[in-house]
Amino acid sequence: MMSDTAEPTETNTVRVEGELDVDNVPARLRKSADWFERGQSTVIDLGGVTHSDSAGVALLLEWIRDAQEEGATLRFINAPPQMRAIIDFCGLNEVISVTRRAA
Numbered sequence: 001m002m003s004d005t006a007e008p009t010e011t012n013t014v015r016v017e018g019e020l021d022v023d024n025v026p027a028r029l030r031k032s033a034d035w036f037e038r039g040q041s042t043v044i045d046l047g048g049v050t051h052s053d054s055a056g057v058a059l060l061l062e063w064i065r066d067a068q069e070e071g072a073t074l075r076f077i078n079a080p081p082q083m084r085a086i087i088d089f090c091g092l093n094e095v096i097s098v099t100r101r102a103a
Helices: 025-031 054-070 081-089
Strands: 002-007 011-020 041-052 073-077
Touching: 011 025, 011 054, 025 054, 041 054, 041 081, 054 073, 054 081
Parallel strands: 011 041, 041 073
Antiparallel strands: 002 011
16 A cells, blocks of 8 residues: 655645655655755655565655755654664764654
8 A cells, every 4th residue: 555645735745655665765756856945845744564675774865865955854753663773773873863753
């Protein structure tokens, strides 16, 4: 199952659900093409992710790059333990910051 929903607020919040793996990351990257706008803050809530592999973590890196190119602010919340473990293992904690819940 793949579902991503955006809520129209001052801060764009996108809740990502389902699997983030090698099979569906390319489609999710295409779907996210308009998530970032100059000067806008975007929060990606990963609380609905049921499975992630290294491709899912690579997707987070792509989103960071896309947001930076657009001049947008990006943060991630609620990454599942499996995804946090990959981030830790790869030494990406300084690059991919994930908080527990929205602040």
